[in-house]
Amino acid sequence: MPENRIVSLLNQGDWGEDQPLIQGLKEWEHYPILMETYETLREDALYKSRVHGSGHIHRVLLFAALIAWKEGLTEADIRQYFRAASYHDVGRTFDGYDIYHGARSSLKLEGLTGCTGEDLIELKAAVTAHARPDRDMETILHSFQPEDYPRTLELTRLLKDADNLDRVRLGDLKDKFIRHDSAKALVPFAWRLLDLDQAWKNREL
Numbered sequence: 293m294p295e296n297r298i299v300s301l302l303n304q305g306d307w308g309e310d311q312p313l314i315q316g317l318k319e320w321e322h323y324p325i326l327m328e329t330y331e332t333l334r335e336d337a338l339y340k341s342r343v344h345g346s347g348h349i350h351r352v353l354l355f356a357a358l359i360a361w362k363e364g365l366t367e368a369d370i371r372q373y374f375r376a377a378s379y380h381d382v383g384r385t386f387d388g389y390d391i392y393h394g395a396r397s398s399l400k401l402e403g404l405t406g407c408t409g410e411d412l413i414e415l416k417a418a419v420t421a422h423a424r425p426d427r428d429m430e431t432i433l434h435s436f437q438p439e440d441y442p443r444t445l446e447l448t449r450l451l452k453d454a455d456n457l458d459r460v461r462l463g464d465l466k467d468k469f470i471r472h473d474s475a476k477a478l479v480p481f482a483w484r485l486l487d488l489d490q491a492w493k494n495r496e497l
Contacts, residue, residue: 297492298350299330305492310481317361322370326357329374334404339384348458351485352377355478356454362474363450369443372414375405376451380419394423413438418448422455457482 301307307314317323330353338346356377360370382404383396398416401407407415417436421429429448438444453475459465460482470476 296330296350297347297489298354299327301488301492302327302354305488307488308484310484313358313481317358320357320361322360322367323357325367325370325374326353329353329378333378337379337382337400337404339381341384341387343387343461344381344384347489348461349378349381351458351489352380352454354485355457355475355482356450358478358481359450359454359472359475362477363472369447372411372447373450373454375401375407376415376418376422376447377454379404380422380451380455391424394420397423410439414440414444414447417444418451421448422451426452458486460486 302314302318330350333349333353335346338349341348353374356373360373365373379401380397381393382400383398384390384393385396398420401415401419402412405412405415413436417433417438420436421432424432429445433441433444433448436444449471453470453472456469457465457475457478459469465479465482467476467479470479
């Protein structure tokens with residue numbers, strides 16, 4: 293199993309000024325779902341890349357957990373959010389700007405998650421839309437005809453926030469990419485996480 297530096301950091305890392313935030317997350321009643329998600333993540337299915345590969349997914353899942361905690365999501369919504377965060381980039385074929393990688397990723401979701409019915413429709417819609425500009429979001433989501441459109445829209449917005457917080461690795465994270473106040477509050481943390489992740493990687497070399 294490929295290394296997961298985020299899990300190592302959660303288990304034994306020194307988070308410095310972010311220790312209270314991480315301690316709060318670990319005391320969250322749904323924290324075990326995050327650890328379960330890391331343990332069952334299909335690492336073999338993730339895109340192999342330093343930009344959109346496993347490191348990116350591991351960090352996005354941590355951002356998703358922090359946002360879910362702060363937003364007070366239900367267990368069902370958390371699990372759906374984590375599925376989308378886990379596999380939103382599995383359809384990538386290159387690291388550059390590609391508005392269709394979400395659509396390609398959506399085709400693999402049934403096999404990777406085991407979801408069917410409305411859960412699968414919501415996942416496919418959100419993962420497809422995450423790669424497209426916000427102006428296209430409503431059109432894309434409506435094309436999937438989800439029974440609970442507001443839930444699907446919120447899942448998409450939450451996914452885009454967790455994904456975009458890791459734009460720090462590209463050096464171009466801007467507030468315009470973030471939709472929820474809970475996610476905007478994590479921008480300074482996102483920069484520190486990137487540094488901490490790299491430092492932990494160097495320690496293990």
